[in-house]
Amino acid sequence: MSESKSKLSLPVVGEVDRRTAIKAGVATLGLAAWAAAIKPWFEWTAELSTEEFLQKHYRELTPAQLQQVLQRLTEEAREATGKNVTVKDHKPIPGVQFAYALNLSICIGCRKCAEACHIENNHDRPSNQSYIRVFEMEKGGINFEKGNAHYHHAVPAKDKYYMPVQCQQCENPPCVTACPIEATWQESDGIVVVDYNWCIGCRYCEAACPYHARRFNWEKPQVPPEEINPNQSYLSNRLRPQGVMEKCTFCLHRTREGKLPACLEACPTGARVFGNVLDPDSEIRWVLENKRVFVLKEELGTKPRFYYFFDK
Amino acid sequence: MVILTCHPARLPRAAALWPMALLCVWVGLGQGCSRSPRPQEGVPFSRAGASSSPYPVIIREVAGPPEIATGLLDDKGQPVTVGCATCHSTKAPNAAARLGEPLRDFHQKLAGQHGSLSCLSCHDATDGYASLRLADGQRLPYQEVMKLCAQCHGPQYRDYLNGAHGGMIGHWDLTQGGRVRNNCIHCHDPHAPKYPTVTPAPGPRDRFLKEEGHERK
Amino acid sequence: MNAQREAVSYLRFLRQALHVATEGGWLFYTWMFVLTAIALVGANAWAVQVRDGMIRTNMTDHVSWGLYIANFTFCVGLAAGGVMMVIPAYLYDDHEMHDVVIIGEILAVAAIVMSTLSVIVDLGRPDRFWHLIPGIGKFNWPISMLTWDIIVLNGYLLINLHVVGYLLYTRFCGRKPNPKWYVPFVYLSVFWAISIHTVTAFLYCGLGGRPFWNTALLAPRFLASAFVSGPAFILLVMRVVRVGTELPMHPGPSRLLVQIIRVAAVVNLLMLFSELFTLFYAGGAHLASAQYLFFGLHGHYGLVPWIWAAVFMNLLGTILFFTPAALERSPTRIIACVLCVVGIWIEKGMGLIIPGFIPSTLHEIVEYTPSLTEWKVTAGIWAFGLLLLTAMLRVAVAVFTKEMALQSDREPSTRASP
DSSP states (O other), X not given: OOOOOOOOOOTTSOOOOHHHHHHHHHHHHHHXXXXXXXXXXXXXXXXXXXXXXXXXXXXXXXXXXXXXXXXXXXXXXXXXHOSOOEEEOOOOOTTOOEEEEEETTTOOXXXXXXXXXXXXXXXXXXTTOOSOEEEEXXXXXXXXXXXXXXXXXXXXXXXXXXXEEOOOOOSSOHHHHHOXXXXXXXXXXXXXXXXXXXXXXXXXHHXXXXXXXXEEOSSOOOOOGGGOOOEEETTTTSOOOTTOEEEOOTTHHHHTTTBOOHHHHHOSSOOEXXXXXXXXXXXHHHHHHHSOEEOTTGGGOOXXXXXXXXXX | OOOOOOXXXXXXXXXXXXXXXXXXXXXXXXXXXXXXXXXXXXXXXXXXXXXXXXSOEEEEXXXXXXXXXXXXXXXXXXXXXXXXXXXXXXXXXXXXXXXXXXXXXXXXXXXXXXXXXXXXXXXXXXXTTSXXXXXXXXXXXXXXXXXXXXXXXXXXXXXHHTTOSSOEEEBSSTTXXXXXXXXXXXXXXXXXXXXXXXXXXXXXXXXXXOHXXXXXX | OHHHHXXXXXXXXXXXXXXXXXXXXXXXXXXXXXXXXXXXXXXXXXXHHHHHOGGGSSOOSSXXXXXXXXXXXXXXXXXXHTHHHHIIXXXXXXXXXXXHHHHHHXXXXXXXXXXXXXXXXXXXXXXXXXXXXXXXXXXXXXXXXXXXXXHHHHHHHHHHHHHHHHHHHHHHHTOOOOHHHHHHHHHHHHHHHHHHHHHHHHXXXXXXXXXXXXXXXXXXXXXXXXXXXXXXXXXXXXXXXXXXXXXXXXXXXXXXXXXXXXXXXXXXXXXXXHHHHHHHHHOSTTHHHHHHXXXXXXXXXXXXXXXXXXXXXXXHHHHHHTSGGGGSSOHHHHHHHHHXXXXXXXXXXXXXXXXXXXXXXXXXXXXXXXXXXXXXHHHHHHHHHHHHHHHHHHHHHHHHTTSSOTTTXXXXXXXXXX
C-alpha cells in the first residue's frame, strides 16, 4: 500500500498500482457514459454551421460581412423550403419614427390582424402563433382581468369591445434594458428588434415585458414551404431558429419600404392607423392631435408608441 | 406614374349590393401639404391638381346606377338585369316606403335598417332612380355616394378624410408608393349600414391554456 | 526556486486531493455512484432538451421561467447563507467557528455551481454562451441586472474557491495561513454574499410589469430566508461530517447556527406576513398573483398545495428550532433543518417565481407544472452539486485530520466516509 514515495518526480505521473488502475477504468467508463448521455447535443450541433456559431452581433457586422450573412441565410432558406426566398436587410429610414394607433370603437375583434401577422411573419403553424392577441373586453373599463383572448362566437358580441395587443414599441423598453447581451435593441425609427443569431434565449426580456409582446421559439417553427412568405428581412420575418426570442417589428420589411404593416392592411374596419409621427401631415399625427388617445399601463413609464382611442 | 389596380380579394367584403365592376379614380391630394395623402373635402372623387407626391391615394369607386336581376338568364347563362327606370319610368314613387316589404316587386329582400330614412331620402325618383339625391334636392351621381353619406355622418367622414376610418392597402409613405382606400359602401350596406357580425379568425392555440376556465358567460 | 517548489507542492496537493476524493468505503462509493447516475440522467435530459427545444419543458410564453429559475434562486440563497458562518468566525472572532467555517464556504462553492448550472440549462441557445463573455461577447453592463448577477455570482465563486483552496493548501503544507492572503477575501465574501442575493432579488423586483415581484421587500426577504436555509443546510452537512468522519466537531458552532436560524426565521415570517397583509388588505389588481398562489384564482389551484405545504413546513420548522432540543444534537434539529430547507425551496422557488407569471401581464391564466425533463435536469444539477460538495468535504476532512499532508505524505487510509 506504500506506493508513491516522495521522489520529487513529476507529481502528476505517479506509479500505477491496482487501485489506481481500477480508478482509471471507472473514470473511463464514466467518461463514456457522459459522452453517451450528451449525445443528443451533438446530434443537434451537427446541423449548425461554424459561420453561424462565430457570427458577430448584427450591429458589429461590416457591410461586406452582412452581405455574406444575408447570402448564407438566403441559401439556407432556399435549401430548406425550395422556394425563392430572399433575406434582405432593411435599415431605418432617416427622419422617420413610427407610431401606431388603434380605434377601439371600430375594432370588431375579427382577429384578421392576428391572422395576417401569422402569415406575413412566417409564424409557427401548429401553435397558430401571432404577435397580436385580441382580447374581448367588458364595457365599463379597461380591465384585462375581465378580458378573454379565446372567444369563438360571432363578433362583435353584445356589451363587449375588443382590444388587440401587440408590441407597443416602447420608447423606454424594459425588454431592452433586461437583455444581458444586447441581443435586442431599439432602432432609430423606434422599432425594437431582436438579432435572432445573437439571442441566447434566457427569456429575461419576456419576463420584463409588461404587454406579453414577446414570443419564444420553444421549438423550431414549422411552416409548410408552400406557405412561406419569401420576402424576408434579417431583423423581422425570416425563419427563426429554435430557442430564441422574437417579437412584432411593425413589419419592418414592409414599413421600411414605405408600405403599411400587414395587420393594418388586413383590418376590415380601418381601426388601425400607422405612420411617421415626425411628419406633421401624417394620419397618425392627425389622430394623436385630434383624438383622445391613451396608452396601456402608462404608469409603468414605458412610453408606448402604440396608442388606443375611442371615437365615442 | 404607376396606375394601381384594385385588389378586391385583399379588401374586405364589400356590401355587394351593386355587383358591378369596380373602377378606380384618382382622388384629390392635398394642395399645399407636400406629403399629405388626405383627400380634400369636397373633391374626393375627382382627380385633383398636381401634387408633389409621386404616388396617389385611390379610393375604390362604386359603379353607376344599380341594376336589378330579373331572374332570367341570357344565352351565355348570365343573369339578365334591368335598370331602375325600366319600371320606375311608369310607376309613381311611394314616398312612404322605408322597407322592401311594402313594395310589391323586386325590392322585398331589401333590408331597410338605416335609421328613419325612407327610400326617397337618398334616391332621386325624378330621374327614374338613375341618381342619388342630396338633402337639398341636388342630384348626385352614384359614384359620388360618399358625399351623400357625409351629409349625416360628419365625424366619420372627417376621420375618413384624415385617414383614421376605413380599410386601406398600400403605402404609408406616398413618396414610395400609392394607396387604395375603401369607399363607405364597401363596408357598410347603405340600406343596413351597421357593420355585420362576423366569425373571427382562429385564436391562439397556447399550450396548457384551459379555455373553459377563462371563458366567461 | 521557491516558486518552483511551491508549484510542485501545489500539484502534489491537487493530486492527493483527487486521490482522496475518490477514496472511501462502500457507503462512500455507493453514494458517489448514485449521484453520478442521477447527474448522467440529468445531463441526458438536458441534451435532449437542447436538441428538441425548450418545448421539452412545460414552460410557455405565459410562464416563461419555471423550475430551473426557481431552483437557481434557492441555490443562490444557499450560497449566501453559508456566509452566516463567516460572520461569527471572523467578525466576532469565534475560534470554534474558525474550524468549521470552511464547511460553509465549501457549501457556497457547490451552491454557486448549482445555481450557474440552473441558469445554463434554462438557456434556449447554450451554444451561444460565449456571447455573455465580456470582451468577445456583448456584455450589457451596467444596464442589465442579469449582467450584475453574472458578475456577483462568478465573483463569489472565485472568492470562495480562493479562500477554501488557500486555507486547505496551507494546512496541507503544515504552514500557518498568512492572514494577508485570506482575511481580506473573507471580509469581502461577507459583503459579496449579501450582494449575490440582493442582486438576484433585483432581477425580479426590478421588473415594473410584474407586480408580484415589484416590491422593495423582496431583497430583504430573500436574505432572511437565505439565512435560514443556508445555516440549516450547513447543520445537516455538519451532522453528516460528524457521524461519518473522524473530524472532531464542537457543539458550539451548531448552537450558534441554530440561534441565527431562530432570528432569521422569525424575520422571514414577519416579512412574509407584512407582504401578505399589504396585498390582501388593500386588494386591487396586485393581489391576483398572491390570490392565485394561496387560494387559487378563477378555478385554477395549481400552486395552492405547494405554498401551504411550504407555509406549514416553515412554521413547524421554526417552532422546532425554538425548542430546547434544537440546541442539542437531537433528531429534532435534523427534522427542523429538513423542514426549513424544503419549505424555503418551495417558497422561494415555485412559490415566488411561478406566481410572478400567473396571471400573465395581460391577466391570462396559464398554469405550470414542471415536466419530467425539468425534474430530471434539476435532480441532475442537485446530484452534481452534492457530488462536488462531497468530494470537497472529503478533501477538507482529509486535510484537517492530517490524512492528507505534504510533510508526512502519508498515504490516505481507505476508511469509510460518506
